[in-house]
Amino acid sequence: MKTILPGQTIGIIGGGQLGRMMGLAAKEAGFRIAVLDPTMDSPCGQIADIRIVAPYNDETALEELGEVSDVITYEFENIDYDGLKRLSEIAYVPQGAELVRITQNRATEKSEIKASGAPVANYVTAETFDELKGKINTAGFPCIVKTTFGGYDGKGQVKLDSPKDIHEAESLFEHSSCIAEAFIPFTKEISVIIQRNPDGESYCLPIAENIHKDHILHESIVPARVGPEVIAQAEAAAKQIADHLELVGTLAVEMFVLENDEIIINELAPRPHNSGHYSIEACNVSQFHQHIRAVCGWPLRKPKLWAPSIMVNVLGEHVAPLKKVIVNYPDWSVHLYGKAEAKEKRKMGHVTIMTDDIEKTLQDIDSTSIWA
Ligand code: ATP
Numbered sequence: 559m560k561t562i563l564p565g566q567t568i569g570i571i572g573g574g575q576l577g578r579m580m581g582l583a584a585k586e587a588g589f590r591i592a593v594l595d596p597t598m599d600s601p602c603g604q605i606a607d608i609r610i611v612a613p614y615n616d617e618t619a620l621e622e623l624g625e626v627s628d629v630i631t632y633e634f635e636n637i638d639y640d641g642l643k644r645l646s647e648i649a650y651v652p653q654g655a656e657l658v659r660i661t662q663n664r665a666t667e668k669s670e671i672k673a674s675g676a677p678v679a680n681y682v683t684a685e686t687f688d689e690l691k692g693k694i695n696t697a698g699f700p701c702i703v704k705t706t707f708g709g710y711d712g713k714g715q716v717k718l719d720s721p722k723d724i725h726e727a728e729s730l731f732e733h734s735s736c737i738a739e740a741f742i743p744f745t746k747e748i749s750v751i752i753q754r755n756p757d758g759e760s761y762c763l764p765i766a767e768n769i770h771k772d773h774i775l776h777e778s779i780v781p782a783r784v785g786p787e788v789i790a791q792a793e794a795a796a797k798q799i800a801d802h803l804e805l806v807g808t809l810a811v812e813m814f815v816l817e818n819d820e821i822i823i824n825e826l827a828p829r830p831h832n833s834g835h836y837s838i839e840a841c842n843v844s845q846f847h848q849h850i851r852a853v854c855g856w857p858l859r860k861p862k863l864w865a866p867s868i869m870v871n872v873l874g875e876h877v878a879p880l881k882k883v884i885v886n887y888p889d890w891s892v893h894l895y896g897k898a899e900a901k902e903k904r905k906m907g908h909v910t911i912m913t914d915d916i917e918k919t920l921q922d923i924d925s926t927s928i929w930a
């Protein structure tokens with residue numbers, strides 16, 4: 559296992575909030591940060607030592623990042639696979655490029671989850687709308703049709719309740735091929751963040767229960783309000799997937815919990831995840847510190863939760879009302895990512911609250927009306 563030490567430079571592809579929080583964690587220990595992002599003033603650019611301002615797939619810029627960095631990581635999965643692969647030939651990319659290839663395509667992602675032995679919803683893949691029409695009964699109704707590439711926050715998805723709705727999925731094919739998967743009547747959504755170093759040592763963070771509003775993560779509650787059997791199954795599935803993919807770094811595994819306490823894997827993200835932000839305050843090792851340990855080839859720390867916590871996302875429309883009351887809540891750990899423009903629905907920051915009474919704190923959050 560190659561060890562990267564403080565004083566050396568960690569190169570991050572992508573300058574968003576995940577890169578920023580990774581960078582901040584690394585800088586505490588004295589690492590230097592280089593970031594590649596198309597904008598100068600990106601959230602990570604603001605805290606980086608070296609900024610390379612260029613598109614993510616710009617070959618010269620990737621080479622430049624490789625030259626100034628002792629190790630390369632990334633903060634999002636929609637980077638150019640060929641570019642990352644080429645970079646891994648000239649620079650040290652311990653995570654490799656394969657995981658990005660697999661997870662940026664919902665079809666390969668699902669087939670790899672299945673190959674690992676973890677449970678997924680019944681699904682079919684279709685290159686064209688006609689192919690979908692021919693196959694859709696295999697997924698059954700209701701189902702959700704999703705573009706195989708580029709979806710996020712529920713974009714590029716259509717729910718079909720019955721065969722007569724199928725035309726609603728036609729326009730998705732303008733973007734890419736699609737998959738159709740059975741609609742899962744889940745009782746809860748949870749996520750397991752698993753992190754693994756090049757020696758194969760891995761740990762899961764405490765499992766988060768995720769509440770979405772308009773398909774965007776709204777709150778994560780930790781520990782998830784599920785029984786020990788669900789936790790055991792979820793951690794086992796995450797480990798199975800991580801080992802199968804020979805993970806290095808971080809993998810977030812989004813799951814559905816069914817009425818009978820079985821779990822089904824929804825999707826993967828090969829990077830720190832919004833639902834793991836609570837770990838910055840609430841754990842002895844945050845997802846960002848652990849990610850840096852993993853890619854720098856350090857032994858991992860066994861995660862421990864200091865206190866139950868709730869993380870609430872701050873979207874563009876929440877920033878102004880939050881600022882009005884922020885000083886009245888000494889127990890809130892407020893994170894704002896330094897994004898210039900508070901566009902509606904844009905993730906601008908988050909708040910973590912450690913609490914010994916989850917239900918009461920959930921009510922307190924609602925009663926502020928910031929998130930109403
Ligand atoms: P994100 O990037 O924000 O995680 P995404 O656009 O990649 O989202 P998914 O996670 O696949 O999309 O789906 C978004 C949400 O839609 C899920 O969190 C879940 O609430 C719902 N959903 C997705 N697939 C299914 C399904 N098969 N059955 C029921 N609900 C689903």
Ligand code: MG
Nearest residue numbers: 711812824825
């Ligand atoms: Mg998702």
